Amino acid sequence: MSGSLSSRVSGALLRGNGAVVLLFLYAPIILLLVFSFSASRNPGQWGGFTTEWYARLFDDSRIQRTIGVSVRVALVSTVVATVLGTMSALALERFRFRGRKVFDALLYLPIIIPDVTMAVMMLMFFSQAFDALDALFGLGLAKGFATVVVSHVAFNIAFVSVVVRARVAGMDATLEQAAADLYANRWQAFRYVTLPLIAPGVLGGALLAVTLSLDDVVVTQFVAGPGSTTLPVYVFSLIRKGVTPTINAVSVIMLVASLVLVAGSVALQRASAARGQRQLRTQGGPS
Amino acid sequence: MSSVGEAERLAGRAERRRGALLAAPSFVYMILFFAAPLVIVLVYSFATRTSTGSTALADWNLDAYRKLGEPIVRNVVVRSVILAAITTVICLVVAYPFAWFCAMSSPTVRNLLLVAVMIPFWTNFLVRNYAWRLLLSSGGPISSFTEAIGLGETNLLFTKTAVVIGLVYAYLPFMILPLYASIDRLDRRLIEAGRDLYASGPQTFRRIILPLTMPGVIAGSILVFVPSMGAYVTPELLGGGKETLLGSYIVTQFLTARNWPVGASLSFVLMAVMLVSTIVYFRSGGKNL
Numbered sequence: 001m002s003g004s005l006s007s008r009v010s011g012a013l014l015r016g017n018g019a020v021v022l023l024f025l026y027a028p029i030i031l032l033l034v035f036s037f038s039a040s041r042n043p044g045q046w047g048g049f050t051t052e053w054y055a056r057l058f059d060d061s062r063i064q065r066t067i068g069v070s071v072r073v074a075l076v077s078t079v080v081a082t083v084l085g086t087m088s089a090l091a092l093e094r095f096r097f098r099g100r101k102v103f104d105a106l107l108y109l110p111i112i113i114p115d116v117t118m119a120v121m122m123l124m125f126f127s128q129a130f131d132a133l134d135a136l137f138g139l140g141l142a143k144g145f146a147t148v149v150v151s152h153v154a155f156n157i158a159f160v161s162v163v164v165r166a167r168v169a170g171m172d173a174t175l176e177q178a179a180a181d182l183y184a185n186r187w188q189a190f191r192y193v194t195l196p197l198i199a200p201g202v203l204g205g206a207l208l209a210v211t212l213s214l215d216d217v218v219v220t221q222f223v224a225g226p227g228s229t230t231l232p233v234y235v236f237s238l239i240r241k242g243v244t245p246t247i248n249a250v251s252v253i254m255l256v257a258s259l260v261l262v263a264g265s266v267a268l269q270r271a272s273a274a275r276g277q278r279q280l281r282t283q284g285g286p287s
Numbered sequence: 288m289s290s291v292g293e294a295e296r297l298a299g300r301a302e303r304r305r306g307a308l309l310a311a312p313s314f315v316y317m318i319l320f321f322a323a324p325l326v327i328v329l330v331y332s333f334a335t336r337t338s339t340g341s342t343a344l345a346d347w348n349l350d351a352y353r354k355l356g357e358p359i360v361r362n363v364v365v366r367s368v369i370l371a372a373i374t375t376v377i378c379l380v381v382a383y384p385f386a387w388f389c390a391m392s393s394p395t396v397r398n399l400l401l402v403a404v405m406i407p408f409w410t411n412f413l414v415r416n417y418a419w420r421l422l423l424s425s426g427g428p429i430s431s432f433t434e435a436i437g438l439g440e441t442n443l444l445f446t447k448t449a450v451v452i453g454l455v456y457a458y459l460p461f462m463i464l465p466l467y468a469s470i471d472r473l474d475r476r477l478i479e480a481g482r483d484l485y486a487s488g489p490q491t492f493r494r495i496i497l498p499l500t501m502p503g504v505i506a507g508s509i510l511v512f513v514p515s516m517g518a519y520v521t522p523e524l525l526g527g528g529k530e531t532l533l534g535s536y537i538v539t540q541f542l543t544a545r546n547w548p549v550g551a552s553l554s555f556v557l558m559a560v561m562l563v564s565t566i567v568y569f570r571s572g573g574k575n576l
Binding site: 006010013014015017018020021022024025026027028029031032035042043044045084085087088090091092094095096097098099100103106107109110112113114115116117119120121122123124125128150151153154157161211214215217218222232235236239240243247248251254255257258259261262 | 302303304305306307309310312313314316317318320321322323324325327328331381382384385387388391400403404406407409410411412413414415416417418419420421422424426427428431456459488513514516517519520523524533534537538541547550551554555557558561562565
């Protein structure tokens with residue numbers, strides 16, 4: 001009776017809310033994509049189709065340079081953070097050692113710390129450290145590419161470690177013992193048993209690190225020197241001045257890059273999970 | 288017998304040494320490039336600002352913390368708390384029915400909806416903020432739309448409303464996911480039992496559903512409130528720096544006002560808020576979500 005009517009009304013309301021949420025989430029992204037191809041000089045108005053703004057990007061040397069810096073920072077910081085983060089994950093999940101709890105807590109902090117605090121910390125640290133090195137050894141160091149990479153690694157180790165730990169925790173420890181029983185040495189056990197099994201986690205962590213590195217504005221803004229400005233920091237400074245059709249086009253490129261990374265991470269994780277299991281089944285260890 | 292025990296003890300020690308060796312590079316890195324910077328911020332928050340704007344590491348005092356009670360800083364903090372609270376409430380009101388809808392849908396629809404929520408979250412943060420700046424700009428799509436339907440031009444950019452829209456957009460997934468997890472675990476038989484005992488819809492919600500999904504509500508609220516409090520990019524781009532919020536205020540202390548002790552003390556307080564919230568989150572069963 002009234003129950004069925006009210007449940008139909010509430011069902012319609014739920015569906016309506018769902019539609020509004022999806023519209024809210026996707027409309028801005030889709031409109032940005034559409035306007036990046038608009039010929040109008042007003043970046044928020046449609047004035048016919050053009051690819052002019054994208055063509056302009058390829059002539060803009062400043063944008064090219066900052067893209068180059070961003071890619072190099074992301075690659076170097078990801079490689080370092082992935083190696084260090086994976087080692088931390090294995091140490092924390094597989095071993096007991098002195099200082100383990102402190103280490104564990106220290107690795108949680110970068111995840112919960114606000115961007116602004118992290119930025120302030122790194123700025124003060126580098127200015128203090130450089131003053132001290134200058135006074136002691138007369139080294140005239142300055143902020144630049146290295147300080148950006150060091151800061152990105154400092155937050156990325158924690159994220160890689162969390163992702164890899166989840167994978168290590170879900171892994172059967174007896175497989176490593178089985179490898180040892182079959183006279184595999186520690187390196188062989190790691191190379192042929194542990195690594196293939198945790199590979200999806202390591203890849204997932206690495207892609208998260210790339211994403212975070214390419215996303216970061218606040219920390220980089222504080223620790224970059226002249227010449228080491230990354231794309232997001234440069235674009236941020238441009239947006240503050242106002243919206244332009246060229247920023248629409250850069251934004252779409254950044255958007256596509258981040259979506260490719262996510263899609264890649266999902267695909268790679270699936271593939272390597274399947275391969276890891278196949279290898280274990282057929283090979284059963286080092287041959 | 289004792290030689291076996293001895294061997295085991297030695298093996299245990301070797302294991303511990305291996306673990307420590309494996310952890311050592313990251314441990315050293317994190318102490319040098321994370322813990323040390325954190326300590327420096329703490330030290331600076333007790334230092335003195337000289338008349339030239341530099342910082343003297345002498346005459347240790349609590350001035351920077353006392354300054355947090357002054358009207359200017361207090362207004363910034365209060366404004367940030369209010370905006371973060373509004374953002375959290377809007378997210379909660381919108382996300383709860385959405386999460387409920389996900390949990391009650393067929394597995395295929397549910398997975399599609401959850402992926403649909405996650406995709407924008409993975410896209411570049413700056414771009415998501417820029418998209419709203421574009422939408423809200425004068426002469427932009429939203430303004431043209433309201434003009435076309437006869438509501439006149441709307442100028443939302445550089446208002447508190449714009450900042451709240453941007454923050455809701457950025458953190459809505461943080462609210463939906465924990466709510467979904469707790470609604471999904473809800474024992475549906477309890478709702479039926481309530482109905483059998485003639486509980487009305489609102490009564491069932493208030494007395495049964497809401498208390499049982501409280502861990503999700505708390506977790507989601509913390510995950511939205513905390514980053515909204517410290518937000519910097521969204522208020523800068525959508526608020527135009529007109530409404531100074533905590534994040535922007537801290538940045539100003541370093542880049543323009545050159546009052547490092549005040550900036551340091553505020554960053555430290557902000558981090559303490561995050562830490563306490565995170566502990567509350569884990570206590571409320573957040574680990575299971």
